[in-house]
Amino acid sequence: MANTTLINADIATASRRRSLSLPAWLVLICIITFTALLAAGAVIWKNAPPVPEFVRSSQQEIVLTKAEIQAGQETYLARGGQHIGSVWGHGSYLAPDWSADILHRWGLATAGVLYDGDPDFSQADLEALPAPERASLEAKVSENFKINRYNPQTHELILTNAQTQGLKKVFADYHQLLANGSPIHSIPHGWFKDDSQIHNVTAFFAWTSWAAAASRPNASFSYTANWPHDDLIGNQAPGQFIIWSIVSVIILIAGTGVFLFIYLTQEQEDEVQPVPARPAVRIPTPSQKVTSIFFGVAMALFLVQILMGMFTAHYAVEAEGFYGIPLNKFLPYAASRTWHLQLAIFWIATCWLAAGLYFAPRFGNHEPKYQALGNTVLLIALTVVVVGSMIGTWEAVTGVLDVKQSFMWGHQGYEYIELGRIWQLLLIGAMSFWLWLMYRAFKPALLREKSPTGLSHFFLYSAITIPLFYSVGLAYSNHTSLSIAEYWRWWVIHLWVEGFFEVFATVVIAYLCSELGFLKKSSALRATYLTTVLYLGSGVIGTLHHLYFSGTPSFIAAVGSVFSALEVVPLTLIGFEVLKTLKLSQEAEGFYRWPLRFFIATCFWNLVGAGVFGFLINPPIVLYYSQGLNTTPIHAHSALFGVYGCLALALMLFSFREFVPDKAWNEKLLRFAFWTINGGLAGMLVFGLIPNGFYQLAMSINHGTWFARSAEVIGSAWMRWTVWLRIPGDILFAIGAITMFMFTMRAIIAIFRFPVQTTRPELNAAVSASETKS
Numbered sequence: 021m022a023n024t025t026l027i028n029a030d031i032a033t034a035s036r037r038r039s040l041s042l043p044a045w046l047v048l049i050c051i052i053t054f055t056a057l058l059a060a061g062a063v064i065w066k067n068a069p070p071v072p073e074f075v076r077s078s079q080q081e082i083v084l085t086k087a088e089i090q091a092g093q094e095t096y097l098a099r100g101g102q103h104i105g106s107v108w109g110h111g112s113y114l115a116p117d118w119s120a121d122i123l124h125r126w127g128l129a130t131a132g133v134l135y136d137g138d139p140d141f142s143q144a145d146l147e148a149l150p151a152p153e154r155a156s157l158e159a160k161v162s163e164n165f166k167i168n169r170y171n172p173q174t175h176e177l178i179l180t181n182a183q184t185q186g187l188k189k190v191f192a193d194y195h196q197l198l199a200n201g202s203p204i205h206s207i208p209h210g211w212f213k214d215d216s217q218i219h220n221v222t223a224f225f226a227w228t229s230w231a232a233a234a235s236r237p238n239a240s241f242s243y244t245a246n247w248p249h250d251d252l253i254g255n256q257a258p259g260q261f262i263i264w265s266i267v268s269v270i271i272l273i274a275g276t277g278v279f280l281f282i283y284l285t286q287e288q289e290d291e292v293q294p295v296p297a298r299p300a301v302r303i304p305t306p307s308q309k310v311t312s313i314f315f316g317v318a319m320a321l322f323l324v325q326i327l328m329g330m331f332t333a334h335y336a337v338e339a340e341g342f343y344g345i346p347l348n349k350f351l352p353y354a355a356s357r358t359w360h361l362q363l364a365i366f367w368i369a370t371c372w373l374a375a376g377l378y379f380a381p382r383f384g385n386h387e388p389k390y391q392a393l394g395n396t397v398l399l400i401a402l403t404v405v406v407v408g409s410m411i412g413t414w415e416a417v418t419g420v421l422d423v424k425q426s427f428m429w430g431h432q433g434y435e436y437i438e439l440g441r442i443w444q445l446l447l448i449g450a451m452s453f454w455l456w457l458m459y460r461a462f463k464p465a466l467l468r469e470k471s472p473t474g475l476s477h478f479f480l481y482s483a484i485t486i487p488l489f490y491s492v493g494l495a496y497s498n499h500t501s502l503s504i505a506e507y508w509r510w511w512v513i514h515l516w517v518e519g520f521f522e523v524f525a526t527v528v529i530a531y532l533c534s535e536l537g538f539l540k541k542s543s544a545l546r547a548t549y550l551t552t553v554l555y556l557g558s559g560v561i562g563t564l565h566h567l568y569f570s571g572t573p574s575f576i577a578a579v580g581s582v583f584s585a586l587e588v589v590p591l592t593l594i595g596f597e598v599l600k601t602l603k604l605s606q607e608a609e610g611f612y613r614w615p616l617r618f619f620i621a622t623c624f625w626n627l628v629g630a631g632v633f634g635f636l637i638n639p640p641i642v643l644y645y646s647q648g649l650n651t652t653p654i655h656a657h658s659a660l661f662g663v664y665g666c667l668a669l670a671l672m673l674f675s676f677r678e679f680v681p682d683k684a685w686n687e688k689l690l691r692f693a694f695w696t697i698n699g700g701l702a703g704m705l706v707f708g709l710i711p712n713g714f715y716q717l718a719m720s721i722n723h724g725t726w727f728a729r730s731a732e733v734i735g736s737a738w739m740r741w742t743v744w745l746r747i748p749g750d751i752l753f754a755i756g757a758i759t760m761f762m763f764t765m766r767a768i769i770a771i772f773r774f775p776v777q778t779t780r781p782e783l784n785a786a787v788s789a790s791e792t793k794s
Contacts (some may be wrong), residue, residue, distance in 0.1 A: 092224030101433025129186030180678030625662025684770030700753025708746020
């Protein structure tokens with residue numbers, strides 16, 4: 021045992037010598053990448069599409085005002101926002117993309133005025149024209165929309181006579197649509213309360229459409245880089261998108277090769293440590309017992325999230341109910357979709373927070389006074405936030421809350437950050453309290469570790485980023501410029517979830533695996549730094565790939581596509597180490613089989629979901645045609661659950677395996693849950709989302725974004741059948757989740773009911789005494 025300790029010390033010392041440059045590289049990369057991201061934000065702010073003080077006709081008649089446009093934005097966000105349709109491609113996929121739909125309607129009405137003076141002009145009328153006549157008319161329409169008539173000195177926008185008459189026709193059509201609703205799009209009747217709200221919301225949509233068509237100053241494309249695709253308006257993909265898409269593929273291949281070369285050439289030949297079959301002592305502290313309840317709550321939220329997902333998907337084939345039940349009267353589409361996305365964040369984050377609370381006293385070998393009480397208070401606070409925010413978002417969508425109240429207590433209107441500002445502040449406070457609880461338990465490990473760049477300090481640094489980067493969601497409000505709001509929103513979604521939560525989870529698993537013997541200490545520290553360097557080196561600036569068409573300058577596509585191309589590999593590195601060590605220790609693999617299986621599933625879905633399907637939203641030329649279509653849920657489901665959901669389950673099972681009594685550790689349940697969850701997700705993708713999304717993609721390429729989101733496509737037989745075909749995968753996935761919930765409940769009951777037995781008989785009496793006392 022003494023020799024083993026000396027070997028470990030030698031390896032750790034050698035690792036510190038070899039790894040001195042890695043912390044410096046990490047700090048340097050953080051400085052460079054965040055400087056670049058903040059600089060990009062400043063340029064986005066400076067070059068955001070202007071909101072005119074007045075929109076006038078050529079006869080100086082006031083058509084719209086800035087106050088109406090901004091009031092429309094606030095109203096739209098307050099009533100569900102991105103969960104009923106999308107703007108500039110960001111939002112839900114059942115209702116139209118409002119920017120694309122209004123732009124095409126406006127273009128057709130303008131074409132009618134130009135053709136025979138009548139704005140009542142349809143797509144069929146356009147297609148019936150002889151080819152030369154149609155081409156001539158489309159050229160005239162494009163000229164009306166492409167010339168930017170905004171005056172930056174007077175802050176006024178002048179519309180042509182044809183545009184003005186066409187826009188009036190659009191307002192009349194949208195008054196009917198937004199007042200009466202649309203069953204096929206799940207737009208509820210009476211979505212807005214009065215004519216003024218309908219007018220203002222339509223004004224906001226019309227402004228986003230103008231910005232999508234009018235040429236940016238000193239550029240040959242619009243503020244949104246000519247998105248959406250629409251031949252009538254003259255919106256075609258800029259040629260540079262093809263160039264940067266090719267470059268991003270080259271960067272991906274070259275970057276992957278270089279990174280793997282660096283990783284493999286730094287392989288160490290250190291002596292592999294013998295891996296124990298199981299921990300020698302597994303005595304749960306009172307606070308660790310409380311964390312088991314966190315996991316139980318998370319699994320309950322997981323089940324509700326799946327139920328909301330089923331309701332949301334079913335609205336695509338039965339827009340006003342659920343198998344004959346008039347569900348839309350009680351749970352509108354916007355509410356079910358909001359809850360589906362909110363709960364995904366809530367249950368995954370709960371697992372990660374609980375894992376931190378469990379491992380902090382384990383790694384620190386210290387149980388602070390009143391730690392169990394603190395954990396209990398945190399659980400109550402998180403429950404209040406979850407329940408309160410869900411009630412608030414429902415009240416906002418159904419109109420119980422007015423526009424002003426909605427932002428504070430109800431619905432902010434943006435995907436993944438839907439909860440009202442009050443609940444958002446409370447959640448930030450809860451995560452800050454979580455950080456303090458972790459620190460007080462983990463402090464002894466920090467004191468024992470002399471180096472500020474060691475794994476223990478890295479664990480603390482990664483934990484600090486959790487509340488810090490979620491707080492970025494406070495940087496905008498419901499009247500902030502849409503381009504700026506999207507910029508900060510993606511800081512939260514991309515950097516908080518895909519960046520720093522992933523770093524935190526990687527550090528936790530590396531720390532645990534090194535203690536258990538799955539990873540050498542040197543390998544754990546080296547791999548953690550290397551993966552973090554890759555996460556942040558590519559992922560921070562890669563945030564920009566979500567902003568190609570959000571009213572941002574053209575360089576965003578160039579920079580975002582190149583850096584985000586490197587976001588494919590990260591979690592596989594720790595997976596390589598785990599798989600390599602598993603070959604040397606089948607006995608240990610048997611004991612930790614299912615926690616490791618879910619972690620390996622994370623690595624698999626990271627490649628497939630974040631890598632392969634992530635490329636649907638990475639190369640600019642691909643995203644130009646796929647933005648706002650059902651291709652995005654392919655990536656969202658396979659990455660959000662496949663990577664982060666499986667990672668949350670892996671952390672939960674690693675924690676449980678340490679102190680759940682053997683009699684409650686049911687391998688059969690876990691095996692069944694593992695294969696049904698992952699098999700169900702694969703079935704959902706292969707038979708439902710992939711054929712559904714790629715059909716829409718073909719429609720977008722051939723006819724335009726407006727058509728891909730039209731009732732004709734959404735209500736087509738192919739789209740409906742692909743929704744039905746995903747049901748077997750959905751059911752299989754749900755069965756797996758129910759099985760995992762059953763396993764979790766059995767484990768929690770056993771933790772509080774039965775004494776834990778260790779592998780050392782002389783300690784069993786002490787463990788039993790500890791159980792009785794706690």
